[in-house]
Every structure is written in C-alpha cells, then in structure tokens.
Amino acid sequence: MSQNISSDYIKELRLRTGAGMLDCKKALQISEQDIDAAVQYLRKKGLASAEKKSSRIATEGVVDSYIHAGSRIGVLVELNCETDFVARQKEFQQLARHISMQIAACQSVQYISLDDVPENIILNEKAIEASKDDLADKPSSIKDKIIAGRIEKRLKEITLMNQAFIKDPNICIQELIKQHIALLGENIKIRRFTRFILGEGLDKKEYNFKNEIESIIS
Structure with missing residues (x-):
C-alpha cells in the first residue's frame, strides 16, 4: 500500500472516472496500478455517491x-x-x-x-413494429420479444x-x-x-x- 503511484496514472483515472485524487490513488494502490481494475473499484464507490447526489x-x-x-x-x-x-x-x-x-x-x-418520451410516441412505435411484414408469421410470444427489443433500441436512438x-x-x-x-x-x-x-x-x-x-x- 506504500508503493509510489504514477501521477500520469492518477490523472488518467480521474479523467475516466471523475473521482477525487485521493480515491484514485487508493484505487491504484489496491489494484496494483491496473487502470481497468481501478476503474471498477471506483465505479462501485465514486459513481454510487453520484447516484445519491442526483436527487x-x-x-x-x-x-x-x-x-x-x-x-x-x-x-x-x-x-x-x-x-x-x-x-x-x-x-x-x-x-x-x-x-x-x-x-x-x-x-x-x-x-x-x-422518462421524457411521451406515451403516445411509444405506442406509435409499437404499432409500426407490430405491422412489419417480417413478424407476420411469428408466434405471439416471439413476436412480442422482438417488438420489445426493437422498441428499446429505437428509444435509445x-x-x-x-x-x-x-x-x-x-x-x-x-x-x-x-x-x-x-x-x-x-x-x-x-x-x-x-x-x-x-x-x-x-x-x-x-x-x-x-x-x-x-x-x-x-
């Protein structure tokens, strides 16, 4: 835990996670200067605190x-x-x-x-997907899953x-x-x-x- 940590590593980790300098240094010490492992450590700690502030x-x-x-x-x-x-x-x-x-x-x-997408927009997208020819012969259970997947993708877009x-x-x-x-x-x-x-x-x-x-x- 007393190992010297590169300032470049600390800077990179701060840019990638937004965490404080001391937290980044501690994460790099725990992960033995493995950047990806340090990111995971800080996401469990740093981003959890961001969730609390978001309200x-x-x-x-x-x-x-x-x-x-x-x-x-x-x-x-x-x-x-x-x-x-x-x-x-x-x-x-x-x-x-x-x-x-x-x-x-x-x-x-x-x-x-x-949360900002109006319900009528979602319903309209569902109606469009449900009417597509490639779903006409699909069983209802499969059809519903395909529609749900396409709607999720569309809303993210x-x-x-x-x-x-x-x-x-x-x-x-x-x-x-x-x-x-x-x-x-x-x-x-x-x-x-x-x-x-x-x-x-x-x-x-x-x-x-x-x-x-x-x-x-x-």
Whole structure:
C-alpha cells in the first residue's frame, strides 16, 4: 500500500472516472496500478455517491450554445447544477459544450431521457413494429420479444442520455454526467435543449434553370 503511484496514472483515472485524487490513488494502490481494475473499484464507490447526489435540486448552471462549422446547425442547451460556484468551473462549462456538440452531432435525438418520451410516441412505435411484414408469421410470444427489443433500441436512438459520447464512445452521456457529479460534488441535470437546422420545416422551391432561361428568352 506504500508503493509510489504514477501521477500520469492518477490523472488518467480521474479523467475516466471523475473521482477525487485521493480515491484514485487508493484505487491504484489496491489494484496494483491496473487502470481497468481501478476503474471498477471506483465505479462501485465514486459513481454510487453520484447516484445519491442526483436527487438534489439543481437550479443554477449555464445556457450554452454551439454553432457547427458552416453555420447550418445550431444548439442551445441548459445545464443545471446546485451552485453558481460550480457553474463557473471550467469542467462544468466544458461539459455544457460537449453536450451541445453531442446534440448537434446526433440529429435523431429528440428527448433527454427515456422518462421524457411521451406515451403516445411509444405506442406509435409499437404499432409500426407490430405491422412489419417480417413478424407476420411469428408466434405471439416471439413476436412480442422482438417488438420489445426493437422498441428499446429505437428509444435509445432518440434519447440523449443513452448516446455514446462522441469524444469517448466507451461511455454514454449518462455516465459522463455521473463522472462530473463525482468530480464536482454537485447534482448536474440537462434540463432542456433546442436544435436549429437551417431551412428545417420550410418548403424548398426547386428551380429548373434550363426551363427558366428558355421562358425568359421566349
């Protein structure tokens, strides 16, 4: 337990788990500097503490914006924490930026979590899956299992918290949030977001330039 622990190992473990420096050092000592084993140890401890914090009220935070290159996609997101002190921390503001970029990159995302998906959307998805031709001859028990699996997959596609983090596909957005709860010591919530796509919802008139020129000449 008195072994010297590499500062690079501690830094990597903090980035991967969001745990405190002393906890990371202890985890590396226990795991004999095995990073993966240390991650597992800290998930049982550090992320469990994040779960407890997740029920606390978060009314401070930031509204972050992201405009993608070319200015054709823009995102506004409200990220909440418990205090203005944490809202001003670099790590919290960087998290808001990462989430904004995630929303811009994942255009199928419509809701924050599974709890936010309206019941009528779920029922509609079930009706669509149930009517597909490849299930017509399946026994009811098998058909129900296939539909349930497809619905689960579909709902994950449209919810932000279930998306793989674009900067580290080994974790999802929900895990990223938990890491920052453990790191900053406060509850963190994505409250709402809006995505703007240039021209979305407009009827775009298509021009036939050849016919237009001929019409002008005649």
